Amino acid sequence: MSQPTTYAFFKGKFVPLEDANVNIMNNAFMYGTAVFEGIRGYWNERTEEMYLFRMREHFERMMDSMKIMYMEPRYSVDEFCRLTVELVKMNAPRVDTYIRPSAYKSGQKIGPSLENNPTDFYIFTVPFGDYFHGAGGLAVQISSWRRVEDNAIPARAKIVGAYANTALAKTDALMAGFDECIVLSENGHVSEGSAMNVFMVKRGVLITTPTTENILEGITRGTICEMAEAELGLKTVQRQIDRSELYTADEMFFCGTGAQIAPIISIDRRPVGTGQPGPISSKIKDLYIQVCRGDVPKYHHWLTPVYGKSEFSPSSSPKPETSPR
Ligand SMILES: Cc1ncc(COP(=O)(O)O)c(C=O)c1O
Numbered sequence: 001m002s003q004p005t006t007y008a009f010f011k012g013k014f015v016p017l018e019d020a021n022v023n024i025m026n027n028a029f030m031y032g033t034a035v036f037e038g039i040r041g042y043w044n045e046r047t048e049e050m051y052l053f054r055m056r057e058h059f060e061r062m063m064d065s066m067k068i069m070y071m072e073p074r075y076s077v078d079e080f081c082r083l084t085v086e087l088v089k090m091n092a093p094r095v096d097t098y099i100r101p102s103a104y105k106s107g108q109k110i111g112p113s114l115e116n117n118p119t120d121f122y123i124f125t126v127p128f129g130d131y132f133h134g135a136g137g138l139a140v141q142i143s144s145w146r147r148v149e150d151n152a153i154p155a156r157a158k159i160v161g162a163y164a165n166t167a168l169a170k171t172d173a174l175m176a177g178f179d180e181c182i183v184l185s186e187n188g189h190v191s192e193g194s195a196m197n198v199f200m201v202k203r204g205v206l207i208t209t210p211t212t213e214n215i216l217e218g219i220t221r222g223t224i225c226e227m228a229e230a231e232l233g234l235k236t237v238q239r240q241i242d243r244s245e246l247y248t249a250d251e252m253f254f255c256g257t258g259a260q261i262a263p264i265i266s267i268d269r270r271p272v273g274t275g276q277p278g279p280i281s282s283k284i285k286d287l288y289i290q291v292c293r294g295d296v297p298k299y300h301h302w303l304t305p306v307y308g309k310s311e312f313s314p315s316s317s318p319k320p321e322t323s324p325r
Contacts, residue, residue, distance in 0.1 A: 007090045009083050009123040014090060020122060027105040031112040032161025034104030035065035038257045040128070041088060041097035041306065042292045050088060050097065051294045051303040053257075055081055057219050062101060065157035070114040071103050074121065081304065084123055088306045091125050098128035098258070104160075131258040132179065137265030137277045138254070140193075142243055143169040143181040147191035147214040155191075155214045163195075170194040180254065182246070182267070185214045190241040196256030197221040198264075200249035201280050206236040213240065220255040223291075223302070224284060231287055234280065251278030253285070260292075261285035 010020035028034035037058040042051045059080040066073055075083065084099060091097075100123065107117035132138060145168050148155060153162040165183075173181035173194070182198055185191045190209050192198055197218040199208045206228050211217050228234040246252065250273045252264040261284055263277035272278070277285075291299045 004092075006125075007087060008125075009087050009121070011120050011122075014087065017124060020124065022104075022106070023108060025108040027107045027109070027112070027117055028160065030110075031105075032159070032164070033069065033112060033114060033117070034102050034160040035062060035069055035071070035158050036100060036102040036160060037062045037158060039084070039099040039101070040257050040260075040292065041093070041099060041125070042294070042303075043093070043095050043097070044294050047294060047309055048094075048307070049294065049309045050093065050306040051292065052084065052088070052099070052306060053292045054219050054223070054302050055084060055099075055304050057222075058257075059101070061158065061217070061219070062103065065159065066103050066119070068154055068157040069103075069105075069159065070117075071105070071119040074119065085304065085306055087123055088125055093125065093127060095127045096129055097125050099123065099125050102160075128258075131256075131260070132262045137263040138179040139177075139266045139269075140252075140264050141173045141176060141178040141181045142246075142268055143172060143183045143194075145169040145172065145181075145183060146186050147183040149186055149214055150212075156211065156217050158216060166194045180262075180264075184243060188243065189213055190243060190246065191215055192218075193254045193256070193259070196254040196259040196262070199224065199253055199255065200241065200246060201251035201278060202245070202249055204234065204280075206234050206280070207241060208236070208238055209241055210238045218256055220257060220260070220288075223288070224255055224261075227287060227291065227299075228284060232280070232283060246272075249273070251281045253277075253281040255288075261288050 006017045007014045008017045008020040039058045040053050059077045103119050103121050105117045106120040148162050148165045169181045169183050183191050191213050192215040225236045228236050246267050247270050252272050254262040263281040265275050290296050
């Protein structure tokens with residue numbers, strides 16, 4: 001039996017994924033002049049529904065990234081959301097799925113200038129399970145690489161070229177036998193993981209780095225700040241974190257669309273807390289997955305059901321007055 005065709009949205013059309021290709025002279029390929037998002041779709045076996053988690057917020061952030069990179073917003077946030085739902089329906093996955101939309105500079109001139117350089121778009125979907133494998137927690141290294149600064153490549157824009165920095169830091173950590181790394185800003189304060197934000201727990205308070213510390217302003221990070229206070233009664237604080245504070249944290253975890261919630265059990269070979277995933281990290285991890293999979297009605301407004309099997313629709317759910325990222 002032949003495999004069903006997988007489609008991508010590419011240059012304004014839905015086309016078979018194998019036909020969604022760019023020329024090697026494409027500006028984004030030559031110079032990294034593209035921005036992107038990573039969105040997760042959670043398959044719920046019980047409701048036979050696919051829930052896209054906080055899709056709107058992802059496209060709002062992509063609009064911000066595009067603005068920084070002088071990209072014309074050919075589609076509105078609503079149109080991006082509609083195109084994404086349509087694409088997921090066409091590919092019809094019944095497993096957890098990763099959705100990658102991107103806006104990229106598609107001119108073919110030599111030279112990295114962003115002006116007089118057209119913008120094209122793509123969206124593809126791919127089956128995607130856990131980013132980190134194993135339930136035991138992560139061994140993490142402070143990277144010798146520094147996070148790109150706001151005045152070099154702004155981290156709040158999800159710019160493809162900046163991920164060379166990510167790749168260097170992540171690769172060194174893996175080659176040194178760690179699972180992941182934390183990068184510092186040039187000022188020596190903690191920034192974030194290679195592609196995830198970081199939280200530490202100290203005396204029952206959740207602490208994460210501020211948005212001015214060259215981090216991507218994570219949607220998962222905002223989700224945790226909101227839920228931890230509301231559901232677990234935990235105070236959350238955003239402030240600068242020194243490297244050595246990590247060595248004495250009671251608990252630590254990464255968060256991100258890909259990473260989801262990933263407890264950290266050692267940092268620079270020092271155990272974090274007891275050296276096992278901590279109780280607060282574990283609670284947040286469980287709650288987060290339940291919310292993403294549509295099992296917590298209070299947070300249904302964060303989900304877009306794709307196949308129309310659910311008993312709720314996002315527009316009929318009350319929206320909170322503020323939903324920080
Ligand atoms: C550099 C970086 N930081 C943080 C995150 C986490 O952001 P979010 O929670 O919006 O996925 C990501 C992943 O998208 C990332 O690439």
